Amino acid sequence: xxxxxxxxxTQSWYGESIGILILDAAYPCxxxxxxxxxxxxxxxxxxEVRGATSERLINQxxxxxxxxxxxxxxxxxxxxxxxITGACGFMAYFQREVAxxxxxxxxxxxxxxxxxxxxxxxxxxxxxxxxxxxxxPHHFESCNVPGNIPIAVAGMEAQTEFREAILDExxxxxxxxxxxxxxEVARKLxxxxxxxxxxxxxxxxxxxxxxxxxxxxxxxxxxxxxxxNHVQQSVTRKAYSGHM
Numbered sequence: 235x236x237x238x239x240x241x242x243x244t245q246s247w248y249g250e251s252i253g254i255l256i257l258d259a260a261y262p263c264x265x266x267x268x269x270x271x272x273x274x275x276x277x278x279x280x281x282e283v284r285g286a287t288s289e290r291l292i293n294q295x296x297x298x299x300x301x302x303x304x305x306x307x308x309x310x311x312x313x314x315x316x317x318i319t320g321a322c323g324f325m326a327y328f329q330r331e332v333a334x335x336x337x338x339x340x341x342x343x344x345x346x347x348x349x350x351x352x353x354x355x356x357x358x359x360x361x362x363x364x365x366x367x368x369x370x371p372h373h374f375e376s377c378n379v380p381g382n383i384p385i386a387v388a389g390m391e392a393q394t395e396f397r398e399a400i401l402d403e404x405x406x407x408x409x410x411x412x413x414x415x416x417x418e419v420a421r422k423l424x425x426x427x428x429x430x431x432x433x434x435x436x437x438x439x440x441x442x443x444x445x446x447x448x449x450x451x452x453x454x455x456x457x458x459x460x461x462x463n464h465v466q467q468s469v470t471r472k473a474y475s476g477h478m
Contacts, residue, residue, distance in 0.1 A: 245314035250279040251470050252462060253315030255306050255332075255342065257322055258286050261400055262407040266442030268321040268458045273441070276466055279315055281306045288401060292324045292368050303328045304335040311336045316469040318342070319462055323363065323436035326373040341465060344436050344458045346377045348385070351456055357431030358384040360423050360453070362416060364401065364437040365391040386427040388419050390437065400439050413443045420447040432456065 241248075256269055263269035271278055283299070283306045290296040303325070310318050317339040318332070326343035333340035351359050363369050366389025374381075390396045393415035399407040416435075424430050435444060435457035448455045 241314055242312065244312040248314060250277045250314065251316045252276070252278045252466055253307075253310030253313070253318045254278055254280050255283050255303065255310070255318065255320045255325065256280050257288060257291065258282055258284055259288055259403060261403045261405070263439070264407065264409050264442050266444075266459070268319075268438035268441065268462070273459060274462070274466075276470070279310060279313060281310045288322070288364075288403075291322060291327070292365055292401075295327055295368075295370070300328050300331050303332050307332045307336050307340065311338055317465050319458070319465070321438045321458070323438065323458075324368065324373065326376050329376040339465065339469070341461060343373070343377055344434060344438070344456070344461055345373060345379060347434060347456050347461050348374070348377070348379045348383060351432045351434060351454075352383045355431035355454060358386050358427055358429045360420075360427060360430035360433040361385060361387045362419055362423065362433065362435050362437070362440065362447070363387055363389050364396075364439070365389050367391065369436075384429070386423060386430055388423040390416065390419060390440075393419065396439075400437075409442065412439075413446050416440055416443045417446050417450045420451050424451045424453065 265272050283302050285302055286299050290299055307318050320342035323343045323345055326345050329342045348359050366387045369387055395408050395411035396415050398404045432454045438458050441457040441459045444455045444457050
């Protein structure tokens, strides 16, 4: 048997490789959502960022949130996770500050996949965001997305069920209705931008509908889950087994 040592005295349990910073919000997170632990084939650890509401992060871009994001990330690091992600693509706003504050990899936003998507498929990268009007150059710059990558953005903010259930937190969520809404937004995105070769679902609430978006558009679809699974594999490599 191998001999193991304590990693850090602040760690009382083991096996959670991915830590997830999650907003101070209250709405149903269905399977497939970043905020639903059954989405993953491995254990994850959540840390709520107190006071980080959708309004303060997405609409206000409140710089005062930086401190609580760093505090929450440090808590996850102290509990032994190997990498830290987010549960809202707009957390990109604090990617650099959080990454500088901890000693483990940080990938707060699904937007970080844009350079790979462009290299992978060429053309224009289509992005479906929770609120397309609120995405700024700073969000992309913080994720090291070069300015020469062609991007087309469509937002979900005008879609009734998505807006009321997620942005306004009415307390209920009609998953079938949101699937219809995001699929229609995706179809229009591709129709208006036929050079879109791949689609990113920026919002952490949209991965449950990635299959429907792909069926409707025929494009490769990326989201938080593709990114989290990729990082999970890289920080928990396993020995291969088989035969020759």
